[in-house]
Amino acid sequence: MSNTRRHTLYSARCFHCRTSHFNENGILLWPDKDAAVNAALEEGWLMHRGRLYCPTCIADKQHLPPKQRKKL
Numbered sequence: 001m002s003n004t005r006r007h008t009l010y011s012a013r014c015f016h017c018r019t020s021h022f023n024e025n026g027i028l029l030w031p032d033k034d035a036a037v038n039a040a041l042e043e044g045w046l047m048h049r050g051r052l053y054c055p056t057c058i059a060d061k062q063h064l065p066p067k068q069r070k071k072l
């Protein structure tokens with residue numbers, strides 16, 4: 001590999017189960033972290049105390065604090 005350019009791409013990842021944000025085409029990658037997080041939030045992910053949770057974990061709710069559970 002002679003490519004010296006750095007390509008740092010971000011994908012939103014669930015804090016709980018470590019699942020990456022993906023659609024039917026694969027994992028969604030973004031040029032910056034904010035874009036990755038925003039895209040995930042638009043698809044039902046949740047940011048809680050700086051931690052991102054996927055819809056599956058939100059549906060579980062077990063790991064979320066009681067206050068947050070009520071909100072969902």
Ligand SMILES: [Zn+2]
Nearest residue numbers: 014017054057
């Ligand atoms: Zn998750």
